[in-house]
Amino acid sequence: MSATTAAATSSFAGRDPAVAAALNRRRRIVDGLVRWLCIIATAIGLFFLASILLTLIVRGVSSISLITFTTEFRPTTYGEPDAETGGLYHAIMGTLMQTAIGTGIGTPIGLLVGTYLAEYARNSALGNAVRFVSDVLLSAPSILVGLFVYQLVVLPMGGFSGIAGGAALAILVIPVVVRTTEDMLQLIPNTLREAVVGLGAPKWKMVTLVCWRAALSGIVTGILLATARITGETAPLLLTSFGNNVTSFDLGSAMASLPIAIYQQANSGFPDLIDIAWAGALIVTFGVLAINIVARLLLAGRK
Amino acid sequence: MSDTTHAPASPPAMRRTIGSTGDTIFEWLCRGAGLFVLLLLGAIILTLFIGGLPAFREFGVQFIWSSDWNPVEGRESYGALVPILGTIITSILAIMLGVPVAFGIAFFLTELAPPWLRQPIGTAIELLAAVPSIIFGMWGLFVLVPFVQTYIQLPFGETLGALPLIGGIFESNNFAGTSIFAASMVLAIMILPFIAATMRDVFNQVPPVYKESAYGLGATRWEVMTGVVLPYTRISVVGGIMLGLGRALGETMAVTFVIGNANRLAGSLFDPSTTIASVVAMEFPESLMGSLKQSSLLALGFLLFFISFVVLAVSRWLLRSRLK
Numbered sequence: 001m002s003a004t005t006a007a008a009t010s011s012f013a014g015r016d017p018a019v020a021a022a023l024n025r026r027r028r029i030v031d032g033l034v035r036w037l038c039i040i041a042t043a044i045g046l047f048f049l050a051s052i053l054l055t056l057i058v059r060g061v062s063s064i065s066l067i068t069f070t071t072e073f074r075p076t077t078y079g080e081p082d083a084e085t086g087g088l089y090h091a092i093m094g095t096l097m098q099t100a101i102g103t104g105i106g107t108p109i110g111l112l113v114g115t116y117l118a119e120y121a122r123n124s125a126l127g128n129a130v131r132f133v134s135d136v137l138l139s140a141p142s143i144l145v146g147l148f149v150y151q152l153v154v155l156p157m158g159g160f161s162g163i164a165g166g167a168a169l170a171i172l173v174i175p176v177v178v179r180t181t182e183d184m185l186q187l188i189p190n191t192l193r194e195a196v197v198g199l200g201a202p203k204w205k206m207v208t209l210v211c212w213r214a215a216l217s218g219i220v221t222g223i224l225l226a227t228a229r230i231t232g233e234t235a236p237l238l239l240t241s242f243g244n245n246v247t248s249f250d251l252g253s254a255m256a257s258l259p260i261a262i263y264q265q266a267n268s269g270f271p272d273l274i275d276i277a278w279a280g281a282l283i284v285t286f287g288v289l290a291i292n293i294v295a296r297l298l299l300a301g302r303k
Numbered sequence: 304m305s306d307t308t309h310a311p312a313s314p315p316a317m318r319r320t321i322g323s324t325g326d327t328i329f330e331w332l333c334r335g336a337g338l339f340v341l342l343l344l345g346a347i348i349l350t351l352f353i354g355g356l357p358a359f360r361e362f363g364v365q366f367i368w369s370s371d372w373n374p375v376e377g378r379e380s381y382g383a384l385v386p387i388l389g390t391i392i393t394s395i396l397a398i399m400l401g402v403p404v405a406f407g408i409a410f411f412l413t414e415l416a417p418p419w420l421r422q423p424i425g426t427a428i429e430l431l432a433a434v435p436s437i438i439f440g441m442w443g444l445f446v447l448v449p450f451v452q453t454y455i456q457l458p459f460g461e462t463l464g465a466l467p468l469i470g471g472i473f474e475s476n477n478f479a480g481t482s483i484f485a486a487s488m489v490l491a492i493m494i495l496p497f498i499a500a501t502m503r504d505v506f507n508q509v510p511p512v513y514k515e516s517a518y519g520l521g522a523t524r525w526e527v528m529t530g531v532v533l534p535y536t537r538i539s540v541v542g543g544i545m546l547g548l549g550r551a552l553g554e555t556m557a558v559t560f561v562i563g564n565a566n567r568l569a570g571s572l573f574d575p576s577t578t579i580a581s582v583v584a585m586e587f588p589e590s591l592m593g594s595l596k597q598s599s600l601l602a603l604g605f606l607l608f609f610i611s612f613v614v615l616a617v618s619r620w621l622l623r624s625r626l627k
C-alpha cells in the first residue's frame with residue numbers, strides 16, 4: 001500500500017520521494033504560518049477597537065453624571081471638593097444644532113445628486129465627472145472644507161458662527177448620501193421602472209413615488225451614516241464655529257460643539273477638565289456607534 | 304395595424320405634456336445638484352488658491368522648500384517644508400505599518416475564518432472606521448503615546464540607535480513622547496479598516512471557479528492567495544492602499560494630539576514634528592484675518608488639497624473596475 005503511494009508520488013514529483021515529502025512539508029508549514037499571522041493581524045485590529053472602547057468606558061463612566069448633561073462649561077476646580085464642576089450641556093446643544101443644520105442642508109442635495117447619477121446619468125460624461133468628484137470629496141481632508149467655509153462664510157460675516165459650522169458639515173454630508181443613494185437606486189430592478197412607466201406615469205413620479213420608496217431603507221441608512229460621521233467631526237468646526245464656553249443658540253455667533261469641547265478640555269492640563277473630556281468622548285463615540293449599528297440593522301432588515 | 308399604433312397615441316400625448324413639465328423640472332433639479340457638486344470642488348480649489356496667493360507671491364516657489372516658520376512681526380517668514388515632510392513621512396510610515404495587518408485581516412475574513420465568524424469580525428473592523436478621529440487622538444495621547452515611549456522609543460534608541468549612519472533616526476531625547484512615530488501608529492490604526500474592507504471586497508470578487516481550480520490542483524490557501532487571488536486583484540489592492548494613503552494625508556485631529564506640533568525638521572522618528580493638516584488646525588483659528596500667516600496656512604491647505612486629490616484620483620482610477 002505504502003509502496004504504491006510512494007511510487008505514485010515519485011512519478012509526480014520527479015525522482016526522489018524524500019524531496020517531494022520535504023517540499024510538501026515546507027508548503028504546509030508556510031501555509032500554517034501565514035494562517036497564524038493572519039489570525040494575529042485580525043486580533044491586533046480587534047484589540048485596538050477593544051482598547052479604545054474599554055479606555056472610553058473606564059475613564060468616561062467614572063466621570064459622567066447627570067451634571068454632564070445639564071451644566072455648561074465651568075473653569076477648573078483646582079481640586080477643591082466644594083467647587084462646582086462643569087458639564088457639556090453647551091456642547092451637546094451646539095452639536096445637535098449644527099448636526100441638524102448639516103444634515104438638513106446636505107441630505108436633499110445629496111439625494112438629488114445620487115438620483116441624478118442613478119436615474120439620469122448612468123453613463124454620461126457629466127455623470128461620470130460628478131461621480132468622480134463626489135467620491136474624491138468623500139475622502140478629501142475635512143479640514144480643507146473648514147478652510148473653504150472660513151473663506152466663504154466666516155470672513156464675509158466677520159467672525160466664527162454656528163451657521164458656518166453647519167455649512168461645513170453639510171458639505172461633508174453630501175458625498176456620503178450621494179454614494180448610498182446611487183448604490184441603492186441601482187439595486188432596484190429595471191422591470192419595476194418599466195412597470196411604472198408602462199402605467200403612463202411621468203419619470204419624476206416614477207423616481208419619487210416608486211424608486212425612492214423602494215430604496216427608502218438604504219437611503220435612510222446613508223443619511224444616518226452621514227449624521228454619524230459629522231457628529232464626530234472636529235477639524236472643520238475649529239475653523240468655522242470655533243467653540244464657545246457658554247450655551248448659545250445664536251447661529252450668527254461662535255458655537256460650542258462636543259468634539260471641540262473634548263479637544264479643548266483634553267488639552268487643558270487640568271485633571272478635572274480632562275475627566276469631562278473623557279465623559280464627552282464616551283457620549284460622542286457611543287452616539288456615533290449606536291447610529292452606525294442602527295443603520296446597519298436597517299440595511300440588514302432589507303435583505 | 305397602423306390604427307392600433309395611432310389610436311392610443313393621442314390621449315397619452317396630452318398626459319405626456321403635463322408630466323413632461325414635471326419631468327423637466329425634476330431632471331434639472333437633479334442635474335443642478337450634480338453641477339453644484341462639481342462647482343463645490345472647483346470653488347474649494349479656487350478659494351484655497353486665492354487665499355494662499357499673497358503667500359505664494361511673497362515667498363515664490365521657495366515657499367515649498369523653505370523650513371522657516373517665523374511669525375515674529377517684521378521678520379515674518381513661512382515655509383512649507385516641515386509640514387509637507389511630516390505629512391508624507393507619517394502617511395507612508397502608516398501605510399507600511401497598516402497594510403500588512405490590513406492584508407492579514409482581509410485574508411482571514413475571506414479564506415480562513417469559519418463563515419459564522421466573518422460577519423461579526425467584519426462588522427467590528429468596520430466600526431473601527433466609524434470611531435471619530437478626535438477619539439483616536441485622545442486615546443493616542445493618553446494610552447498609545449506612553450506605550451510607544453516606554454516600549455518602542457527606548458528599546459529602539461538603545462539598540463538601533465547604535466547603528467552607523469541611520470542610528471540617529473531611532474534615537475531621540477524627546478521626553479514628551481509625542482512624535483512622528485506615534486502619529487504614524489495612530490494613522491495606521493485609523494486607515495486599517497478602510498484598507499482591510501476594500502481588500503476583503505475585492506478578494507470576494509475573484510470568481511470562485513478560479514480558486515476552486517487551484518485548490519483542486521492541491522494548492523494551499525496561501526498558494527491560492529499569492530498565485531490566484533493577488534494576481535487577479537492586484538490593481539484594486541493598490542487602489543485600496545492609495546485610498547488609505549489619501550485618508551492618512553489629510554487626517555487632522557488624531558495627528559494633532561500625538562505629533563507634538565513642533566514646526567522644525569525632526570532628526571529622529573521619535574522627535575515631534577507637524578503635518579499640514581495639524582499646523583492648519585493649530586494655528587489658523589488664532590491667526591489674524593488677512594495676515595500673511597493666514598495666507599501661508601491657506602497656501603499649505605492648497606498644497607494638501609493638491610497632494611490628496613492626486614492620490615485619491617489615482618486610487619479611484621485603480622478601483623474603477625471594482626466600482627462598476
